[in-house]
Amino acid sequence: MSGRDADRQAAEGLIDVSRETWARLDALIATLDRWQATTNLVAPTTLSTIWTRHVADSAQLVALAPPAPARWVDLGSGGGFPGLVVAAMLAGRTEVHLVESNGKKAAFLREAARAMGVATTVHAARAEQALEGLSAEIVSARALAPLSILVALAEPLLKTGAVGLFPKGREAVAELTETEKSWRFNASLHPSLTDPDARIVRIDRFDGRRQR
Numbered sequence: 088m089s090g091r092d093a094d095r096q097a098a099e100g101l102i103d104v105s106r107e108t109w110a111r112l113d114a115l116i117a118t119l120d121r122w123q124a125t126t127n128l129v130a131p132t133t134l135s136t137i138w139t140r141h142v143a144d145s146a147q148l149v150a151l152a153p154p155a156p157a158r159w160v161d162l163g164s165g166g167g168f169p170g171l172v173v174a175a176m177l178a179g180r181t182e183v184h185l186v187e188s189n190g191k192k193a194a195f196l197r198e199a200a201r202a203m204g205v206a207t208t209v210h211a212a213r214a215e216q217a218l219e220g221l222s223a224e225i226v227s228a229r230a231l232a233p234l235s236i237l238v239a240l241a242e243p244l245l246k247t248g249a250v251g252l253f254p255k256g257r258e259a260v261a262e263l264t265e266t267e268k269s270w271r272f273n274a275s276l277h278p279s280l281t282d283p284d285a286r287i288v289r290i291d292r293f294d295g296r297r298q299r
């Protein structure tokens with residue numbers, strides 16, 4: 088068995104989804120493999136462990152989301168993590184919006200969504216511009232920026248009631264402490280299924296900026 092096949096099998100132990108969802112995820116990875124030759128969608132060193140490192144790592148967010156969200160917005164989606172994995176898992180139930188400032192990556196996201204057979208809205212724009220007039224139950228962002236910047240970027244959605252889901256590495260607690268100096272919200276930290284040092288920061292009951 089190749090390293091990639093063994094990694095997919097390991098991911099099967101972490102993600103409990105339907106056969107149809109696996110087919111959509113296979114279409115995502117096949118498209119990513121094709122585009123990766125010309126567009127740097129994920130770090131090349133992570134290609135052999137793409138199923139655990141990126142797909143399963145993204146999929147675990149769905150369990151932390153309120154049930155049946157009508158709309159999910161992912162900021163800085165890059166190679167589709169977590170946005171397109173979420174779209175595969177919640178297909179037909181949740182409207183997924185992907186915000187990606189890099190035009191080539193946004194084109195990849197559109198093509199991958201087509202190949203997967205999922206309806207998504209791709210905003211080829213910076214998060215600072217794309218969120219005006221949008222509301223959502225969930226906002227996520229992975230490997231985009233420190234938490235304090237993510238909260239500022241996601242503010243238009245958080246302040247109208249969205250739950251924030253932000254995967255973080257070993258620096259999660261320090262980033263959360265720093266962010267709490269400027270913003271009021273309720274936060275919880277959740278262990279990652281794919282990395283013992285990582286945490287997922289879940290933000291709800293957002294109450295805006297602290298008075299100076």
Ligand SMILES: C[S@@+](CC[C@H](N)C(=O)[O-])C[C@H]1O[C@@H](n2cnc3c(N)ncnc32)[C@H](O)[C@@H]1O
Pocket residue numbers: 129162163164165166167168169186187188189192212213214215228229230231
């Ligand atoms: C390090 S990559 C992470 C991609 C993906 N979320 C992941 O976890 O693999 C960050 C992505 O965010 C995009 N990006 C950076 N700043 C952005 C902004 N202000 N608004 C939207 N996308 C942004 C970059 O083009 C890049 O694709």
